[in-house]
Amino acid sequence: MAGRYKEGVENIPIEQIADALFPEVILTTVDDFLNWGRSWSVWYLLFATACCGIELMQFGGPRTDADRIGSVFRATPRQADLMIVAGTITYKMASRVKLLYEQMAEPKYVISMGACANCGGPFWYSYSVLRGIDKVIPVDFYIAGCPPRPEALLQGVIEVQKKIKKEKYLRAKKSEAGG
Amino acid sequence: MEGIENIYTYLKGKFGEGIGILDKESRDPWFEVKRENLREVATFLRDDPELGFTYLVAITGVDYSKFVDVDYKGKLCATYILYRLRDSHQLIFKVFVEKEDPVIPSVWDIWRAAEWHEREAFDLVGIKFEGHPDLRRILLPPEWEGHPLLKDYKEPEEYRTPDGYLVVKTHRPDPLRENNESDQK
Numbered sequence: 001m002a003g004r005y006k007e008g009v010e011n012i013p014i015e016q017i018a019d020a021l022f023p024e025v026i027l028t029t030v031d032d033f034l035n036w037g038r039s040w041s042v043w044y045l046l047f048a049t050a051c052c053g054i055e056l057m058q059f060g061g062p063r064t065d066a067d068r069i070g071s072v073f074r075a076t077p078r079q080a081d082l083m084i085v086a087g088t089i090t091y092k093m094a095s096r097v098k099l100l101y102e103q104m105a106e107p108k109y110v111i112s113m114g115a116c117a118n119c120g121g122p123f124w125y126s127y128s129v130l131r132g133i134d135k136v137i138p139v140d141f142y143i144a145g146c147p148p149r150p151e152a153l154l155q156g157v158i159e160v161q162k163k164i165k166k167e168k169y170l171r172a173k174k175s176e177a178g179g
Numbered sequence: 180m181e182g183i184e185n186i187y188t189y190l191k192g193k194f195g196e197g198i199g200i201l202d203k204e205s206r207d208p209w210f211e212v213k214r215e216n217l218r219e220v221a222t223f224l225r226d227d228p229e230l231g232f233t234y235l236v237a238i239t240g241v242d243y244s245k246f247v248d249v250d251y252k253g254k255l256c257a258t259y260i261l262y263r264l265r266d267s268h269q270l271i272f273k274v275f276v277e278k279e280d281p282v283i284p285s286v287w288d289i290w291r292a293a294e295w296h297e298r299e300a301f302d303l304v305g306i307k308f309e310g311h312p313d314l315r316r317i318l319l320p321p322e323w324e325g326h327p328l329l330k331d332y333k334e335p336e337e338y339r340t341p342d343g344y345l346v347v348k349t350h351r352p353d354p355l356r357e358n359n360e361s362d363q364k
């Protein structure tokens with residue numbers, strides 16, 4: 001942990017340190033530090049409704065091993081940053097998806113995993129299947145496949161990390177609080 | 180007693196008109212039971228020492244509207260799959276009803292497994308099982324309208340929960356299918 005911390009500090013570009021004369025820049029650095037911390041602890045909500053869930057288990061298992069990038073599963077939306085919707089969502093389930101998403105604390109991210117969650121997939125013609133979870137909740141990343149390989153899902157989480165690292169976390173909070 | 184023909188003759192001797200046609204050509208041979216005699220026949224199939232079909236595997240609802248070359252076309256059907264555990268013998272019989280009057284007596288007290296299977300057939304095909312203690316939808320949400328495995332079922336344009344919490348468009352009629360007549364069957 002200490003080693004990583006050191007590495008993170010070393011990675012801060014020299015221009016930023018040079019620009020440290022201005023308070024704004026110090027704020028950005030704090031942002032970077034927070035984002036660094038957040039991006040290595042993307043905890044995901046277990047939300048597996050169909051066969052993609054098996055690949056989601058592999059994703060947490062020893063081969064792909066999501067733990068090594070700080071992603072562990074959470075059984076409750078209150079503790080989760082990322083919702084991985086893995087599997088077919090029926091209309092009956094769709095309201096639960098929305099409810100769980102709303103129960104997650106900000107900031108929150110969503111990965112839509114597999115053809116079913118993206119667009120209904122093989123069940124496009126079914127009377128009971130929701131044709132894409134983006135009809136119900138906002139989605140950050142879509143992963144194609146039926147099912148996607150666990151490596152693809154890992155790539156998705158790495159994309160979420162990249163997105164987190166680009167965010168201005170404190171400013172976003174400030175602007176939200178200040179109106 | 181083994182073999183669908185032997186069983187059919189045996190039942191025919193006992194119930195006469197209560198037993199309808201026999202189809203021994205299909206992969207899973209079956210015979211018809213008239214709805215008025217269903218409960219008698221079912222009890223007999225279970226309790227008779229010669230037969231002893233104590234295990235109900237499934238009840239399946241079928242809509243035969245699109246079948247044109249059979250004499251039960253346009254009807255609804257409940258298929259009962261029975262099993263005799265002592266010698267692994269399977270037996271299938273069907274009960275046909277008109278679409279306008281889709282009522283079949285329930286057999287939930289003869290084979291307890293029938294309770295949920297009848298709820299499923301009611302949910303998806305709309306067969307009403309008379310005497311069932313709790314005939315609610317089992318798979319679809321309770322507010323769902325219509326029975327989706329009927330051939331003339333039309334999917335609504337919108338799905339909404341009763342409290343209005345969720346409203347989604349269903350993409351129906353399907354834009355991908357609109358121009359494809361042969362696909363619409």
Ligand code: SF4
Nearest residue numbers: 051052114115116146
């Ligand atoms: S996308 Fe394929 S593997 Fe994933 S839940 Fe749907 S059918 Fe199953």
